[in-house]
Amino acid sequence: MAQKSTPRLSEVAKLADVSPGLVSRVLNGDPNLKIRQETRERVLSAIEMLQYTPHASARALRSSLTGLLGFALHHVNDPIYAQMVETAQVAAAAHDYSIVLLNSDELAGRPEAFRELVRGHRVDGLLIQSGFSSDSRALGEMARSVPSLVFNANATPGIRTLRLDDATAAAVATRHLMDLGHTDIAFVGAEGASSDRRHRGHVDALAERGLASHPMISGGWDAESAREATHRYYANGGRATGLVVVTTTSALGVHAGVISSGLTIPDDVSMVSIHDTWFAPHLNPALTVVAMPLAQVGRLAVEILLEQIDGQRDGETILDEPQPFIVERASTAGPRVRAG
Amino acid sequence: MAQKSTPRLSEVAKLADVSPGLVSRVLNGDPNLKIRQETRERVLSAIEMLQYTPHASARALRSSLTGLLGFALHHVNDPIYAQMVETAQVAAAAHDYSIVLLNSDELAGRPEAFRELVRGHRVDGLLIQSGFSSDSRALGEMARSVPSLVFNANATPGIRTLRLDDATAAAVATRHLMDLGHTDIAFVGAEGASSDRRHRGHVDALAERGLASHPMISGGWDAESAREATHRYYANGGRATGLVVVTTTSALGVHAGVISSGLTIPDDVSMVSIHDTWFAPHLNPALTVVAMPLAQVGRLAVEILLEQIDGQRDGETILDEPQPFIVERASTAGPRVRAG
DNA sequence: CTGAAAGCGCTTACAG
DNA sequence: CTGAAAGCGCTTACAG
Numbered sequence: 001m002a003q004k005s006t007p008r009l010s011e012v013a014k015l016a017d018v019s020p021g022l023v024s025r026v027l028n029g030d031p032n033l034k035i036r037q038e039t040r041e042r043v044l045s046a047i048e049m050l051q052y053t054p055h056a057s058a059r060a061l062r063s064s065l066t067g068l069l070g071f072a073l074h075h076v077n078d079p080i081y082a083q084m085v086e087t088a089q090v091a092a093a094a095h096d097y098s099i100v101l102l103n104s105d106e107l108a109g110r111p112e113a114f115r116e117l118v119r120g121h122r123v124d125g126l127l128i129q130s131g132f133s134s135d136s137r138a139l140g141e142m143a144r145s146v147p148s149l150v151f152n153a154n155a156t157p158g159i160r161t162l163r164l165d166d167a168t169a170a171a172v173a174t175r176h177l178m179d180l181g182h183t184d185i186a187f188v189g190a191e192g193a194s195s196d197r198r199h200r201g202h203v204d205a206l207a208e209r210g211l212a213s214h215p216m217i218s219g220g221w222d223a224e225s226a227r228e229a230t231h232r233y234y235a236n237g238g239r240a241t242g243l244v245v246v247t248t249t250s251a252l253g254v255h256a257g258v259i260s261s262g263l264t265i266p267d268d269v270s271m272v273s274i275h276d277t278w279f280a281p282h283l284n285p286a287l288t289v290v291a292m293p294l295a296q297v298g299r300l301a302v303e304i305l306l307e308q309i310d311g312q313r314d315g316e317t318i319l320d321e322p323q324p325f326i327v328e329r330a331s332t333a334g335p336r337v338r339a340g
Numbered sequence: 341m342a343q344k345s346t347p348r349l350s351e352v353a354k355l356a357d358v359s360p361g362l363v364s365r366v367l368n369g370d371p372n373l374k375i376r377q378e379t380r381e382r383v384l385s386a387i388e389m390l391q392y393t394p395h396a397s398a399r400a401l402r403s404s405l406t407g408l409l410g411f412a413l414h415h416v417n418d419p420i421y422a423q424m425v426e427t428a429q430v431a432a433a434a435h436d437y438s439i440v441l442l443n444s445d446e447l448a449g450r451p452e453a454f455r456e457l458v459r460g461h462r463v464d465g466l467l468i469q470s471g472f473s474s475d476s477r478a479l480g481e482m483a484r485s486v487p488s489l490v491f492n493a494n495a496t497p498g499i500r501t502l503r504l505d506d507a508t509a510a511a512v513a514t515r516h517l518m519d520l521g522h523t524d525i526a527f528v529g530a531e532g533a534s535s536d537r538r539h540r541g542h543v544d545a546l547a548e549r550g551l552a553s554h555p556m557i558s559g560g561w562d563a564e565s566a567r568e569a570t571h572r573y574y575a576n577g578g579r580a581t582g583l584v585v586v587t588t589t590s591a592l593g594v595h596a597g598v599i600s601s602g603l604t605i606p607d608d609v610s611m612v613s614i615h616d617t618w619f620a621p622h623l624n625p626a627l628t629v630v631a632m633p634l635a636q637v638g639r640l641a642v643e644i645l646l647e648q649i650d651g652q653r654d655g656e657t658i659l660d661e662p663q664p665f666i667v668e669r670a671s672t673a674g675p676r677v678r679a680g
Numbered sequence: 681c682t683g684a685a686a687g688c689g690c691t692t693a694c695a696g
Numbered sequence: 697c698t699g700a701a702a703g704c705g706c707t708t709a710c711a712g
Contacts (some may be wrong), residue, residue, distance in 0.1 A: 006459045009706060019683045024707055034681055053459035057406060058705035060397035061688050068440070076426045077618070082417040089416070089441045093453070098462070100408070101429045101439045113433070119346045122438070125355035223622050256622035278417070282563050282596035284624045349690060359699045364691055374697055398689035401704050 007050040016046035023047075027045045028056065063301050069305060070117065072102040072139070078249055079277045080294065081129060084151075087298030090125060095306060097124075104129055107181075108138035118145045125305045127151070130193070148306035149301055152194040160308055162301055162317045163200040164292045166194050166274075167201030171326035173244040173272040173290045174205035176326050182242035182270060183298040183336045188230065188254050189246045191229040198274060202244050209242065214240055221246075223253030230257025241335040243271040248289070255283055255331070266333035276327055285330035292324050347390040356386035367394065389555075406464050409645060410457065412442040412479070413469040415632065418561075418589055419617045421469060424491075427638030428467060435646060437464075444469055448478035458485045465645045467491070470533070487648035492534040500648055502641055502657045504632045506534050506614075507541030510662035513584045513612040513630045514545035516666045521674045522582035522610060526554040528570065528594050529586045530561045534658055538614060542584050554580055558647040561586075563593035570597025581675040583611040588620060588629065595623055595671070606673035616667055625670035632664050 009027075013020040018039065026043050045312045046052075060066045068090055073081050089099045100123055106113050117123065126146050128139055130153040143150050143159050149160050170187070178186050189195040189200045203213045217233050219226035226245070230253065233240075243258070245251040251273030258269045265271060265285055273280065276291035297319050304317060349367075353360040358379065361609055365373045366383050384393070400406045409432055413421050429439045440463055446453050457463065465487040466515050483490050483499050490496075491505050510527070513575070517525050527542045529535040543553045557573050559566035570593065573580075583598075585591040591613030598609045605611060605625055613620065616631040644657060 001702080006461070020705095021684080021707075022682065025682095028707080030708095036681080039682090051459065053455050055401070055406075056402035056460045056462045057397050058688095059710045060691085061395070061401045061704090062708085064397075065689075066397060071441075076416060076429070077419060077422040079417060082422050085441065086416045089443060093443065093446060099441045101411075101425065101441060102352065103429060103433065106433060113471050115391060115393050119391065120396045121346070122396045132468060144361075223618060227622060252619055252622045256624065256626075278563060279592055282567060282592045284596065285597050286596075289706050360689095361691075361700080365698095370692095376697080379698090395689050399691080400703095401688090401706085402690045402692085404704075440697065496694080 006055075007052050009052070009054065012043070012046045012050055012052045015050065016042045018043060030331065053188060055241055057154060057169045064121065066122065067097055068100050068123045069097050069125050069193050069302065070100045070102045070123040071127045071129075071141075072104045072107055074104050074278065079250060079279070081276055083277070083294050084298040087295045088302050091299040091302035095302065097302070097306075099127075100291075102126075104139065107142060114138065114142060116273070118142065125149070125268055125309045127305060147305065149305045149314050151297075151301070152192070154193045156314075158314050160304065160312070160314055160316075162297065163194065163197075164294075164297060164305060165318055165320035165324055166197035166318065167204070169274050169290045169292055170198035170201030170244060171205035172326055173274060174202045174323050176272055176288070176290075176328070176332065177242035177244070177270055178205070178211065180242075180270065180332060183211055183335075184214070184240045185211070185242035185244065186217055186233075186238070186240035187244050187246070188219040188226060188250060190219060190250065192221075195246045198244075198246055207229050217243075219246070219250045219254060221250060223249055223256070226250035227257040227260070228253075228254030230254045232259070234261035234263060241269055242332075243269060245271060245273045248273050248275040248277040248287075251287060251289075252279070252283070255287065265331050267336055270332040270335070272326070272332060281325075281329060283331075288329045288332040289327050290324045293319060293322055346395075346473070347392050349392070349394065352383070352386045352390055352392045355361070355390065356382045358383060370582060370592070376463040376560050385529055399643060406459065406462065407437055408440050408463045409437050409465050409642065410440045410442045410463040410469060411445055411467045411469075412444045412482075416441065418569060419619070419623075420587060420589070420615055423617070423634050424638040424641070427635045428642050431639040431642035435642065437465075437642070437646075443465075444479065447482060453634055454478065454495050458482065465649045467641055467645060470671055487645065487652050489645045489648060491637075491641070492532070494533045496654075498654050500644065500652070500654055500660065502637065502644060502654075503534065503537075504634075504637060505538035505658055505660035507544070508660065509614050509630045509632055510538040510541030510584060511545035512664050512666055513614060514542045516612055516628070516630075516668070516672065517582035517584065517610055518545070518549055518551065520610065520672060522643075523551055523675075524554065524580045524586065525582035526564060526573075526578070526580035527584050527586070528557045528590060530559060530590065532561075535586045538584075538586055557583075559586070559590045559594060561590060563589055563596070566590035566593030567597040567600070570594045574598070574601035574603060581609055582672075585611060585613045588613050588615040588627075589616045591627060592619070592623070592630075596626065605671050607676055610672040610675070612672060614664075620667075623671075628669045628672040630664045630665050633659060633662055 013023045122167045126148040128150045130150045132247040273289045280287040353363045468490045470490045470493040490501050559569040613629045616629045620627040
């Protein structure tokens with residue numbers, strides 16, 4: 001059974017004894033179409049009989065709509081973004097769209113890549129991971145060239161953005177530690193707008209209760225660098241008994257860094273990570289986190305992007321419901337009573 | 341600066357004062373084209389001047405090549421596949437292809453999804469995650485309908501497959517435990533062809549040294565189920581002091597399950613996971629693993645798929661170089677000397 | 681209520 | 697060596 005050639009619209013029309021245009025209209029549910037029931041049924045059964053499916057490229061050329069949404073990110077291999085990609089894929093499929101994977105670094109660094117994407121009409125819209133500062137210029141230009149939605153960027157004129165309630169999440173984490181009795185709490189952060197917002201939420205929550213903030217520990221976005229930063233922090237005499245970590249990937253590194261410093265979690269150091277993820281319950285000890293609606297952000301992103309395709313508009317959406325909430329596991333406890 | 345309309349091929353031709361056909365030929369590097377150097381330069385600078393990029397859909401319709409490769413998988417949010425997707429994306433981009441994310445479950449379960457993909461000419465080729473038995477029928481049909489490459493499936497007539505050297509990896513893991521002195525070693529596996537091969541490699545390695553195998557512990561592919569299975573195993577009196585785990589995701593659950601059983605790693609139980617991943621060094625204790633060339637498999641997959649698009653052929657490729665090798669961390673040690 | 685016809689933007693035999 | 701022309705498979709004003 002070799003690759004049998006697929007039927008054309010014209011063959012369906014011939015079989016149903018109508019014009020190709022009519023078939024096209026029933027296929028696309030033309031609202032102005034008045035058609036006799038029996039004619040419609042003839043068309044539908046011809047489609048069914050031939051297992052007809054429209055040729056995607058032909059349709060795309062004619063309608064200048066590709067049915068494709070680009071998702072530009074730095075690393076799929078980050079559990080937070082992997083989850084968003086997964087839910088975005090499902091949401092897109094529900095609207096007959098597919099997700100094309102794009103590499104932010106390449107797009108920001110190679111002007112031709114950018115040009116081929118935009119001027120080559122390869123996608124109808126773009127989901128863009130941001131929150132990094134280094135590449136924001138090129139990505140911003142991209143966001144203005146095509147209907148786009150940018151994650152995590154600060155509100156920016158001309159750009160449609162979507163993010164979670166970062167400040168609240170950090171505040172919830174910080175308050176949890178304060179409620180347990182901690183007074184020396186540090187934030188392990190990284191570069192970029194979302195880390196900045198979380199840092200601010202952390203500092204503000206401390207201030208609410210009159211506590212001073214520690215300088216931010218720069219741990220970066222990956223486990224390895226977060227681990228090193230944490231280890232260095234305690235090796236240099238850092239005294240925080242509570243740690244709020246910017247995201248789950250770095251939290252894994254912080255977890256390892258605390259332990260490799262010879263300290264115990266949660267006896268010596270309590271830690272809370274922002275974002276919940278599949279591996280958090282399985283660490284030893286299990287990670288206390290602040291959960292945010294990650295699955296919903298992927299779906300919402302696709303829906304907003306589809307609106308953008310219909311008509312571009314800037315504006316910021318903050319997905320703050322359900323509110324960030326603490327998932328208490330084993331990495332937090334009251335501070336050890338200091339002997340001296 | 342609104343969305344200015346992008347230039348057409350004909351405008352380039354007009355500017356360069358040649359025919360559209362000629363521009364197309366230089367653009368596509370037609371090998372039979374003899375053109376004067378100065379004409380070529382006129383064309384090239386017209387392209388540059390207008391920042392011309394071919395319209396992807398028009399090109400796709402005419403050439404019946406979309407420039408798109410589908411990657412059908414169950415969960416992007418699995419570090420092993422996320423890594424493969426990431427490297428596949430980079431490899432595809434190097435050949436001017438993009439990766440479209442597809443959902444295996446949807447494709448296997450919704451015949452229309454399948455039909456739209458294949459009969460709608462949405463992609464030039466397909467990368468398919470398999471190794472599961474339940475869905476192999478539908479995915480096999482898909483693999484025969486479009487140039488495809490199936491990961492992890494057993495060699496099958498009519499299907500092009502690619503996999504790693506699973507049996508050797510499991511054998512390396514098992515031998516490592518035997519070298520440390522373990523004699524009671526169990527395999528924590530899951531359903532599907534790749535787990536079956538790893539299990540066989542494990543059993544054979546035991547047999548080489550005259551050791552009996554334990555019944556396989558069915559832990560599934562995710563952390564949660566692996567954790568429960570491990571806990572149950574030890575609660576029911578399981579006595580293995582060495583565990584070989586089918587993959588890294590389940591290994592995290594096994595790690596947690598051993599600990600929640602009140603046992604210590606590696607004092608009571610040593611464990612080795614197949615596949616290395618970013619989080620393995622950061623567990624407490626850090627995970628000893630057998631590493632396989634995951635990054636290369638993504639790249640190789642794209643290259644094989646591109647060959648399939650040129651001309652389909654079945655056959656099996658086993659990526660067995662570099663050979664699976666042990667990365668010793670802290671989750672393995674000699675067995676505790678039994679008191680009685 | 682339905683059809684004929686133009687055209688989306690390319691590529692590629694076919695001429696010359 | 698280069699151009700004119702047909703056509704990939706659809707959709708959508710425009711007629712009637």
